[in-house]
Amino acid sequence: MQKILNRLRSGITALNQRRDRNTGRYAVTNFLLTSLFPLFIVCMAELNQDKYPSKLILFCVERPSVMIFNVLMAALIFGMLLLLFKRGWRAMAVQSFVYMLLSVIELFKFGTNGNHLLLSDMKLANSLKSISSFAYIQITPQLITYLLVVTAYVGAAFWFNPRQRLKLSRRLISAGACLATFAAIVAVPPFAAIVAVPGVSSTVYGLFDVDTSEADNTFQLNEKFDNNSFLAFFVQTTSEGLANRLREPEGYDPDAIQTMLGGNVDQTGQNGKERPNVIVVMSEAFADFRPVAKQLGLQTNAYKQFDAVGAEGCKGTAVVPTFASFTVRTEFELLFGLPVRSLNDPNMPQQLMKDRPQPTLARYYKENGYATAYVHPFLRTFYNREEVYSNFGFDTMLFEDDFTVDVNYYGAYIDDETVFNQILKLVQDTDQPLYLHTTTMQNHQPYNKGEDPDAEFDNYLTWIARTGDSLRAFTNALKKLDEPTIVLFVGDHFPSLKGEDSVYDQLGINGNNCQVLYEQSYYLWSNYKLDYSGVPDTELSAFYLPYVVMDLAQIPRDSYLQRMHDKMQSLPVYATNYDPDGARDSMLDMLTYDRICGEDLSGQELIEKTEPETKN
Incomplete structure (x- = not known):
């Protein structure tokens, strides 16, 4: 040697x-x-x-x-x-x-x-x-x-x-x-x-x-x-990106926040007595191609069950802040009720948060006697969800290795039926009314797992149809429960479809006409009689949807919720990719900065009520 x-x-x-x-x-x-x-x-x-x-x-x-x-x-x-x-x-x-x-x-x-x-x-x-x-x-x-x-x-x-x-x-x-x-x-x-x-x-x-x-x-x-x-x-x-980095808004201080939150609070119909379960389903890559693919001669039954669910409830159009990837953008808007635009459209808004209890919408439900849960059938480390979301006020967080029901896969991921079965079990096992957010994975790419690996779009529609069947079975199961329940179903973004002759190429989509790909059909459904007449009938930014659901669930408003409700009436869409020429809104920008990057002056009381030992 x-x-x-x-x-x-x-x-x-x-x-x-x-x-x-x-x-x-x-x-x-x-x-x-x-x-x-x-x-x-x-x-x-x-x-x-x-x-x-x-x-x-x-x-x-x-x-x-x-x-x-x-x-x-x-x-x-x-x-x-x-x-x-x-x-x-x-x-x-x-x-x-x-x-x-x-x-x-x-x-x-x-x-x-x-x-x-x-x-x-x-x-x-x-x-x-x-x-x-x-x-x-x-x-x-x-x-x-x-x-x-x-x-x-x-x-x-x-x-x-x-x-x-x-x-x-x-x-x-x-x-x-x-x-x-x-x-x-x-x-x-x-x-x-x-x-x-x-x-x-x-x-x-x-x-x-x-x-x-x-x-x-x-x-x-x-x-x-x-x-x-x-x-x-x-x-x-x-x-x-460096030039566009987020900065403290001009005039940001306690007096400015207090002034913004001033005014009357309308509690009409917000008695909080019904307390139904609230299930928010953010469906990975769900998108309704029918409005944009007419020239392709698209004939499909993939959306049949979604239409059935919408017929029993309410259907609308949401504007989401992302396309083809960065699910956490839409997830952020649904969890916080705040616009990504106010943070200058980062791909991962959670990266901007301070390591502290966050004033999420889950905490409003928690304040009103709800148990709260987050379900995601994928790795807990992706986007660092387990660590970051532990500050969001969830009593329970389940990832792919935490499921307590039989787990089945479709394509490369846990199927939506398994996720809905897990939600049903949580509803049944929870004595309190339940607020639950789930971000699914079944319809995430790659779309080469079907009979023809090269037929991405056909495979995608097959998977979407399966989601529709699972959603319909889920709502039918909820009908049998003696618990009032509201379901919001919405997609996070249109799917990424590759290939030299992709659907987007065939549609002639470019930077000037792609706004339609940021429109998402959303569905509101309940297993009891519910008045949907107050649901806006125009396009609505995704971050407003939680406030629509809170009104349906009769969650009492505080001054912050009232101001966001008022803003929904006066500025229903606030999204860079959909309306890039729209003027910036100082109230939305300042409140978002305050709650995510600032001193959380507008959310301190909520944090103290839901985490009494925490002092901001």
């Missing part, structure tokens, strides 16, 4: 000596390897998206200034790494790994849900296990080839061993200059505040014709991606 180790050490020493000689012997080669690397890694990262060189060449011809921007940004990063690591191959290895990793993630992300990679998506890094369960991951010959080419380039740099010989002090100063320049362009604090002149980002983007147009929906973002390419898109949207 010792001889083997000695030979290994000798071999490594000889290799390094040879590489040291190569540094001076192949000066021209090393110069070319170093100077061409930014161009090389940009081309490889972009080629991984384009799949074929012809597409990349076409983009370079049509948008040469954007490619120059990509190369210059890569050169700033490479210069910094080269100065820090001294040896070229180490800098190339680090940058190659980061660029190709981001490129591969972008490739798989867009292939999975039709959304392009943003910096904010990195917050899901701790949920890779969850994401991998539904991501479309295809290891293609092109992908393997491009990764091997990058590896070979770094391998060549390792052998020829380019390096720079500046003193440490000069290296650090020069590296800092590269970092500060990059940060100033992207407007990354605190560097931007130190080195950036006003408007430096917009000036640089304008110089290289990088598309900086506002993108208020997924389709406009996709169009911006096509204009900018992967790398410029990622950098520019990072700048946009």
Whole structure:
């Protein structure tokens, strides 16, 4: 063994000596390897998206200034790494790994849900296990080839061993200059505040014709991606996200909140004596395609049972804040009764919350003698739900490994029938009236589990029909219970449907006409006689739906609930993706900031009533 180790050490020493000689012997080669690397890694990262060189060449011809921007940004990063690591191959290895990793993630992300990679998506890094369960991951010959080419380039740099010989002090100063320049362009604090002149980002983007147009929906973002390419898109949207970060509203203080909550409270019909069970079902990827797919000649019975439920109750149209992914946006609006728009439309609004008891709508039910429960048939770690939602006032939280009924799967996930059976058991086992929110999983992508893996849309409709059957069976079971119960059923977003000839492509959906894909049919149903005449008959933002249900359940209003009810009458839709030109509402923005990021001045009393030991 010792001889083997000695030979290994000798071999490594000889290799390094040879590489040291190569540094001076192949000066021209090393110069070319170093100077061409930014161009090389940009081309490889972009080629991984384009799949074929012809597409990349076409983009370079049509948008040469954007490619120059990509190369210059890569050169700033490479210069910094080269100065820090001294040896070229180490800098190339680090940058190659980061660029190709981001490129591969972008490739798989867009292939999975039709959304392009943003910096904010990195917050899901701790949920890779969850994401991998539904991501479309295809290891293609092109992908393997491009990764091997990058590896070979770094391998060549390792052998020829380019390096720079500046003193440490000069290296650090020069590296800092590269970092500060990059940060100033992207407007990354605190560097931007130190080195950036006003408007430096917009000036640089304008110089290289990088598309900086506002993108208020997924389709406009996709169009911006096509204009900018992967790398410029990622950098520019990072700048946009940093500039759009949430700030304290002007004039935010206790007096402003008190003024907003002042006024009369209408308690007409809000006696709180009926106290029915309230079941909120947010159905994963449920969407009614019939209004938008007439030109496709869509003939389907997938929605037959939903129509039957609606005929016994009430049907309306909700405007949800997301498309194809980021379920937690809609979930946030339904749990808090607050608009995502007021938080500047983050993909994961829960990430903005302080670690404290939250003034959710569950607490209003809790205050009125309800037991509260949250049911989600998936991993408790996804979106960090178990930890974050433990502050929401739920007495019971059940995830996929907590179910107490027989569990069945349909496609890749626990089926909706199982979820409804679990809800029935909770209703039957709970002595108090029950408020329950469930976020289902059955109809989450991938949609390749049917008879024809390539017929995504047909498979999706088959699964939706199964949900309708399960919902109808659930309402029929509730009819047999001697407990008044109200059910709200609504989808979180339209599904992600991939393929070169997707339904959305066939419908000609683009950034200017996609508002219809943010409209969701919702259903209100009860197993006892209920007057639905007060339910608004116009489109309604999803965050208002809980207040509609609370009125039906005769939950007494406090000043906050009254103000939100009043706002529902005067501003029924408040959503960026649906009405991007609509003016900002100072009351909604300030109350949302207060309850999520501020001092919770409007919810302190509610928190103290439902968690007496907690002091804000």
